[in-house]
Amino acid sequence: MERILFGDNQFFAVNHISDEKSRAQAIKFKNDSAILKTLDYAMDAGINTFMCTTHDRISNICDFIREHPQQYSNFSIYPCMPYAHKYANAVTELGVVGTLKEYVPGNFFGSLFKGGMAYLSKDYLSIMELLIDAEMKMFKGIKTPVIFLQNVITDLLLGLGMTDVLKAFHNYVIKKYNAEPGFITMNLPRLLTVLNEAGIQNPIICASINKAGFRMSGGKKTYEELLHTKKVRVVAMQVLAGGAISAKEALEYVCSLPNIESILFGASSQGNIQETVSLIHQYDQGITSRKAG
Amino acid sequence: MVNVALIGAGKMGISHLAILGAHPDVQVTGVSDTSKMVVDAFRKFSKFPCYTDYEKMLDEAPADAVFVAVPTKYHAVMVKKVLEKGKHVFAEKPLCLTVGEGQELVELAASKKLVNQVGYHNKFVGTFRELKRIVDSGDLGEIFHFAGEAYGPVVTRPKQGNWRADPSEGGGCLMDYASHVIDLINYTLGPITAVKGAVLKPLYSKNVEDSVSALLELSSKVTGILLVNWSDITYRKMSTSVTIQGSKGKIICDANELKVYFNTEETPAGYTRGWNVKYVTDLTEQVDFYLRGEEYSAQIDYFIKAIQKKVPNTINNFQSAWQTDKVISLIKNNTTL
Numbered sequence: 001m002e003r004i005l006f007g008d009n010q011f012f013a014v015n016h017i018s019d020e021k022s023r024a025q026a027i028k029f030k031n032d033s034a035i036l037k038t039l040d041y042a043m044d045a046g047i048n049t050f051m052c053t054t055h056d057r058i059s060n061i062c063d064f065i066r067e068h069p070q071q072y073s074n075f076s077i078y079p080c081m082p083y084a085h086k087y088a089n090a091v092t093e094l095g096v097v098g099t100l101k102e103y104v105p106g107n108f109f110g111s112l113f114k115g116g117m118a119y120l121s122k123d124y125l126s127i128m129e130l131l132i133d134a135e136m137k138m139f140k141g142i143k144t145p146v147i148f149l150q151n152v153i154t155d156l157l158l159g160l161g162m163t164d165v166l167k168a169f170h171n172y173v174i175k176k177y178n179a180e181p182g183f184i185t186m187n188l189p190r191l192l193t194v195l196n197e198a199g200i201q202n203p204i205i206c207a208s209i210n211k212a213g214f215r216m217s218g219g220k221k222t223y224e225e226l227l228h229t230k231k232v233r234v235v236a237m238q239v240l241a242g243g244a245i246s247a248k249e250a251l252e253y254v255c256s257l258p259n260i261e262s263i264l265f266g267a268s269s270q271g272n273i274q275e276t277v278s279l280i281h282q283y284d285q286g287i288t289s290r291k292a293g
Numbered sequence: 294m295v296n297v298a299l300i301g302a303g304k305m306g307i308s309h310l311a312i313l314g315a316h317p318d319v320q321v322t323g324v325s326d327t328s329k330m331v332v333d334a335f336r337k338f339s340k341f342p343c344y345t346d347y348e349k350m351l352d353e354a355p356a357d358a359v360f361v362a363v364p365t366k367y368h369a370v371m372v373k374k375v376l377e378k379g380k381h382v383f384a385e386k387p388l389c390l391t392v393g394e395g396q397e398l399v400e401l402a403a404s405k406k407l408v409n410q411v412g413y414h415n416k417f418v419g420t421f422r423e424l425k426r427i428v429d430s431g432d433l434g435e436i437f438h439f440a441g442e443a444y445g446p447v448v449t450r451p452k453q454g455n456w457r458a459d460p461s462e463g464g465g466c467l468m469d470y471a472s473h474v475i476d477l478i479n480y481t482l483g484p485i486t487a488v489k490g491a492v493l494k495p496l497y498s499k500n501v502e503d504s505v506s507a508l509l510e511l512s513s514k515v516t517g518i519l520l521v522n523w524s525d526i527t528y529r530k531m532s533t534s535v536t537i538q539g540s541k542g543k544i545i546c547d548a549n550e551l552k553v554y555f556n557t558e559e560t561p562a563g564y565t566r567g568w569n570v571k572y573v574t575d576l577t578e579q580v581d582f583y584l585r586g587e588e589y590s591a592q593i594d595y596f597i598k599a600i601q602k603k604v605p606n607t608i609n610n611f612q613s614a615w616q617t618d619k620v621i622s623l624i625k626n627n628t629t630l
Binding site: 097213 | 303304307308310311312313314315328329330331333334335337338339340341445446447448452455456457458469527529530532534547549550572573574577579580581582583584585
């Protein structure tokens, strides 16, 4: 994975600290051209990986990328699935079973329902595979070397103790997409323990890591200890803690930690993108030269 | 260790189960649901003992407490059964369909001395907790006016869904969305005692209202408005906010940010004259396990601690949820669908 990954929250009005800013972002990125322009800024700053949720609008971005192969020859996308609010809102409206009926493609689900027989483990896992395929459709022909499971699903399965489903996601991503599976979580220490117990070694895990300790369940100390002692490929997200701490302070902290393979951030303006990238490089070099010295 | 069973593994039930499953002081001793597909999934992939009949579960599963996360219509009978078995109860909101049913549960829980809580999770959101603290400090001066609002994209097309589209089961935007705002106003500003006018309006739905507009009066005679709409596609998820204007300041608060303006130098500690902005990131306490929001874990933790007698059973108890049910009833009776 590249050191810096570009995120998509700003494009889809995801702002953890302000509804007003969310709306401003929704207005700013109303047109796909605004998203593409911001991706250009990220590429200009040397970032070639876009980590994004499987939001409907991403399929338009994918169309553009496919139509301009030369421009995006070095470009990769790390899909994060599913776009959870789509399902969450559907569950409120249609219920759990109704939502599955709505979103599982083909006749598979209908035929299961008519049977009235006991559901087998493989039936559920087949449903999961169909849902993954449905979410992956938009990325056809685009490099997706890492595919992530969104935190709401990872953490739901983690809390329910459904480790076999996490493992099934892991195996299916490798088998079907020849990609590396990743897990987004707000509960890094617990998830790593569970994945290791399930035989998944050195997994890719994307988690909140920031100086403020925001959304680091179990505490910042536990995270720091884990980063120093465990084998895991971490993508640090929410490094700015939703904007609660200054960019300098935030990035200096995250760059000083071991075992963080990548840093994920999103920004709307060219200035912010450039500033963040150069700060990460600056702190990375500082650490390298200190080590060398 | 507190043994906990759960009735109703739907949207909220599954979320509660995951948090309970990760809680260090909780053992999940039973899950019941009427959907074969859901129960089979838990049988295959989880270690929770599963039941399709909740009464059988209540008889067999060793439980100190039971979570009831079924459609509102069933709360009265199911919660009553759980209380009669001598078990503490966490029920989803709203408490009941009628004021009479709710009163019976409030009285039963009190007479049995059992811990009782309802899932109005906003009270565990850092910004709303701070809102309550500021209002209680009196630094906003005399309260002139308030507005409670909630918007979200639940019903955004003319399609009938599940029980939430059926008024007799507790469906509709008033019970589902507006109840949160009413509860928050009751808690923050004191009880709503009169509804001066209300309009419940279907937008896409056939049988239930998709929006609620009401003019409310508190016991202190302060008045304000309630504006709720779950058919607003411009929101990504539910967004709840409260605005309060007083003689010495004004506060605008949602689940992410709290903006408060003080006209004078008399402010709570940490605030100054003029605008102050605080983010949920500054106001949120760490939880041991996170799913969808700290408040969901915090409310469950509070319930478990109340059973362990570490905290009083005061926030979101049946009594306070029943107050909210009473306001829902006032709004319903003020209007016709």
